[in-house]
Amino acid sequence: MTYFKSESSSVSKLSSSQKKIKTDNPFYDPSLQKRHAQARRFKFLTVASIIFAISFLVFFLGDMIVKGLPAFQQSYMLIDVTYNEKTVDSTRKAIDKKYRRIVSRSWLRDIPAMVEQDPSLMNTTQATWVLVNHQVDQYMKGHYYKIKNKYLNIVKEKQAVGELELRFNTIFFTHGDSKIPENSGIKSAIIGSILTLIVTMIIAFPLGVMTAVYLEEFAHDSYWTQLIEININNLAAIPSILFGLLGLAVFINLFGMPRSSPLVGGLTLALMTLPIIIVSARAALRSVPDSIRQAGYGLGLTKIQVVQDHVMPLAFPGIMTGSIIGLSQAMGETAPLIIIGMIAFIPDSPSSIFQAATVMPAQIFTWAGMPERAYIERTAAGIMVLLSILISLNALAIYLRKKFEVNW
Amino acid sequence: MMLQKSALSLIATTAIMASTINMVQARDQIRIVGSSTVYPFSSSVAEEFGATTKHSTPVVESTGSGGGMKLFCKGNGMDTPDITNASRRMKTKEFKLCEKNGVTDITESVIGFDGIAIAQNKQNKALALTKMHLLLAVAEEVPSKDGKSLVKNSYKRWNEIDASLPDREITIYGPPTSSGTRDAFEDMIMKGQTKKMDVYTSLYKKDKVKNKGYKKYHKVRQDGVYIPSGENDNLIVQKLSKNPAAIGIFGYSFLIENDDKISAATVNGFKPTPETISSGKYPISRSLFFYTKNSHRKEVPAMDKYVALFMKEDMIGPDGILSEIGLIALPDERRSAIRASVEKHTKLTLDDLSKK
Numbered sequence: 001m002t003y004f005k006s007e008s009s010s011v012s013k014l015s016s017s018q019k020k021i022k023t024d025n026p027f028y029d030p031s032l033q034k035r036h037a038q039a040r041r042f043k044f045l046t047v048a049s050i051i052f053a054i055s056f057l058v059f060f061l062g063d064m065i066v067k068g069l070p071a072f073q074q075s076y077m078l079i080d081v082t083y084n085e086k087t088v089d090s091t092r093k094a095i096d097k098k099y100r101r102i103v104s105r106s107w108l109r110d111i112p113a114m115v116e117q118d119p120s121l122m123n124t125t126q127a128t129w130v131l132v133n134h135q136v137d138q139y140m141k142g143h144y145y146k147i148k149n150k151y152l153n154i155v156k157e158k159q160a161v162g163e164l165e166l167r168f169n170t171i172f173f174t175h176g177d178s179k180i181p182e183n184s185g186i187k188s189a190i191i192g193s194i195l196t197l198i199v200t201m202i203i204a205f206p207l208g209v210m211t212a213v214y215l216e217e218f219a220h221d222s223y224w225t226q227l228i229e230i231n232i233n234n235l236a237a238i239p240s241i242l243f244g245l246l247g248l249a250v251f252i253n254l255f256g257m258p259r260s261s262p263l264v265g266g267l268t269l270a271l272m273t274l275p276i277i278i279v280s281a282r283a284a285l286r287s288v289p290d291s292i293r294q295a296g297y298g299l300g301l302t303k304i305q306v307v308q309d310h311v312m313p314l315a316f317p318g319i320m321t322g323s324i325i326g327l328s329q330a331m332g333e334t335a336p337l338i339i340i341g342m343i344a345f346i347p348d349s350p351s352s353i354f355q356a357a358t359v360m361p362a363q364i365f366t367w368a369g370m371p372e373r374a375y376i377e378r379t380a381a382g383i384m385v386l387l388s389i390l391i392s393l394n395a396l397a398i399y400l401r402k403k404f405e406v407n408w
Numbered sequence: 409m410m411l412q413k414s415a416l417s418l419i420a421t422t423a424i425m426a427s428t429i430n431m432v433q434a435r436d437q438i439r440i441v442g443s444s445t446v447y448p449f450s451s452s453v454a455e456e457f458g459a460t461t462k463h464s465t466p467v468v469e470s471t472g473s474g475g476g477m478k479l480f481c482k483g484n485g486m487d488t489p490d491i492t493n494a495s496r497r498m499k500t501k502e503f504k505l506c507e508k509n510g511v512t513d514i515t516e517s518v519i520g521f522d523g524i525a526i527a528q529n530k531q532n533k534a535l536a537l538t539k540m541h542l543l544l545a546v547a548e549e550v551p552s553k554d555g556k557s558l559v560k561n562s563y564k565r566w567n568e569i570d571a572s573l574p575d576r577e578i579t580i581y582g583p584p585t586s587s588g589t590r591d592a593f594e595d596m597i598m599k600g601q602t603k604k605m606d607v608y609t610s611l612y613k614k615d616k617v618k619n620k621g622y623k624k625y626h627k628v629r630q631d632g633v634y635i636p637s638g639e640n641d642n643l644i645v646q647k648l649s650k651n652p653a654a655i656g657i658f659g660y661s662f663l664i665e666n667d668d669k670i671s672a673a674t675v676n677g678f679k680p681t682p683e684t685i686s687s688g689k690y691p692i693s694r695s696l697f698f699y700t701k702n703s704h705r706k707e708v709p710a711m712d713k714y715v716a717l718f719m720k721e722d723m724i725g726p727d728g729i730l731s732e733i734g735l736i737a738l739p740d741e742r743r744s745a746i747r748a749s750v751e752k753h754t755k756l757t758l759d760d761l762s763k764k
Contacts, residue, residue, distance in 0.1 A: 105729070109459050144668050179452040179733070256487060259439075260467060344469035345451035347458060356437065356467040369640050370448070371665040371734065 068380030074169035106183035134374035176347035181374035192357030199266020208277030236275035244336030260341035280322020317404035438466035442476030442493030481506035513702035523660035535673035582657035584636035661734025
């Protein structure tokens with residue numbers, strides 16, 4: 001509606017001068033103004049959609065950073081800890097009774113291990129910086145907390161004399177999942193992700209590249225290759241949860257591989273990544289000009305020599321870029337992993353691809369469903385870690401492309 | 409190319425290794441599956457077990473009660489789970505499936521209660537509901553004004569159901585059909601009442617095949633008043649804090665963690681507290697279970713110790729660790745009876761399940 005209105009008003013306003021131009025200028029185009037307005041509107045729409053998309057991203061990132069930053073700090077308190085046989089046996093007795101509701105259960109639980117590591121602690125009482133529980137930690141960070149007044153007074157006293165402070169949270173990077181919020185970390189998920197992705201790449205990269213080389217360099221255009229091509233493109237669009245079902249049926253039920261292991265997870269994600277690698281590798285091979293191949297044949301090289309020594313090195317940056325993008329997609333995937341049991345409570349870091357493991361997005365998913373408030377910041381911090389790894393992977397892809405790219 | 413050669417050999421070794429691991433018999437790591445409601449409790453115990461013993465931490469998977477039973481009853485092989493958690497009792501159908509697959513020696517443990525909270529934004533005035541109010545608010549078909557026939561639910565405001573209730577729009581955020589909390593809500597609020605109401609059951613008696621659904625009517629209305637809100641209870645809490653008119657249905661542990669934002673409505677005169685739930689005065693609560701596969705006890709030596717740790721007073725007692733995250737302890741007597749039965753590895757029989 002507004003479009004027509006502005007049109008008619010501008011026409012009437014300019015009508016007198018227009019007449020003049022019309023007579024003066026033989027190239028006068030009466031629809032010019034309308035077309036310019038259209039172009040401006042179109043540009044406005046494109047800019048608006050970019051702004052819209054960016055504001056979403058900024059909002060999301062801002063929200064994550066504001067929520068997640070506190071997780072990189074953790075509260076510690078300076079109190080006397082008594083180490084002797086009695087307290088090793090019943091660790092609650094190692095600290096004054098009034099601190100029992102303040103100190104973290106997970107810290108007390110570790111006392112026997114600490115004494116075992118450092119036997120000189122035995123039969124001494126030492127002022128130690130101990131980890132406090134998540135309620136006190138939430139109080140220190142200015143979040144909602146639930147502490148009984150009796151204990152809150154102790155906490156405030158300690159804070160006033162500087163014996164309660166926030167420190168960098170090393171636990172977040174050195175521990176696995178935990179049901180005690182202050183004891184939980186992302187280490188086992190990071191290791192699980194790395195092991196899973198190693199398996200994924202070992203399977204998907206060579207298979208994908210070889211398939212692409214065959215389809216691009218060796219195969220003749222026939223009914224069968226076309227069928228394969230359609231299927232590969234189709235596979236790239238399949239919902240990832242179906243790969244999980246396939247993984248369950250084939251790798252776990254048929255081959256009897258261990259449930260929840262990075263081996264099964266990696267193989268399943270490899271199936272999912274394979275089409276992406278094939279498609280991008282084929283595009284990279286296709287962009288190598290035919291003159292290179294013909295020059296090779298002209299010198300009497302065999303097909304394999306041409307592909308291996310001339311086409312592949314030139315196509316490699318493109319293949320790497322596609323593979324890294326496929327890898328980062330596999331890294332953020334959770335849906336297929338639910339089915340094969342990788343979304344579970346697995347606090348121990350896996351030491352081989354046969355042990356149970358969880359991955360980073362799964363860890364974030366688990367934390368997001370926890371009732372304790374302290375997990376909100378951990379969820380956001382986990383997202384920050386995952387995003388920064390993804391960004392560095394993608395930056396690596398861009399760097400590789402720029403560095404080795406050849407312009408024809 | 410070198411790269412491809414090494415990659416191929418790696419594939420080969422992986423395949424060989426994969427085929428050998430199947431033969432491993434004894435297992436140090438316990439495998440637990442089952443209900444998402446029991447999952448936080450089970451994994452808390454698992455963590456404690458991993459941290460205080462030399463055994464590795466059990467793997468706890470949250471598959472839902474039904475999904476857990478399916479995996480558990482698949483057989484006695486070492487690749488099947490050792491323990492399954494459930495937020496309801498094992499069904500006779502599931503027991504028969506277990507039996508068919510050779511899983512006959514099962515021990516049942518009850519660990520406590522879980523309350524289902526009906527809550528609203530804290531700014532609101534206290535809300536006193538009854539089970540009947542809730543039924544009339546969520547059912548697809550409700551008794552007409554004269555109580556003689558069923559009509560489509562047209563209640564849009566609470567005071568239309570009962571004049572004593574506030575003049576507020578009915579908006580209910582609750583669990584989706586896949587959730588165990590939804591099952592429990594339907595069982596206790598809907599089926600429990602409709603099976604005793606002639607207006608529903610008379611329809612069933614008239615035509616037992618066609619009107620099968622009216623025997624224990626539990627159809628939830630789909631006109632946007634009841635909003636299924638995903639498995640994540642945190643989401644429902646967030647929605648309640650943004651929408652003061654709404655009420656939400658979720659697990660008790662989410663209520664105690666968020667009592668700055670939301671408050672519970674009373675149901676039949678009682679607020680959900682550990683005492684009212686444990687004594688059964690608060691009407692919407694359910695027992696939580698886990699089932700152990702005794703045929704695995706030899707090959708998975710850690711199992712007995714894990715179960716013993718779980719049943720300890722430090723864990724499931726009224727002041728135990730699990731009470732801090734929302735588990736409601738069984739009454740003392742029942743607790744010691746269950747503990748004794750678990751210690752003896754009492755075999756579960758079909759009779760146990762069929763009697764109520």
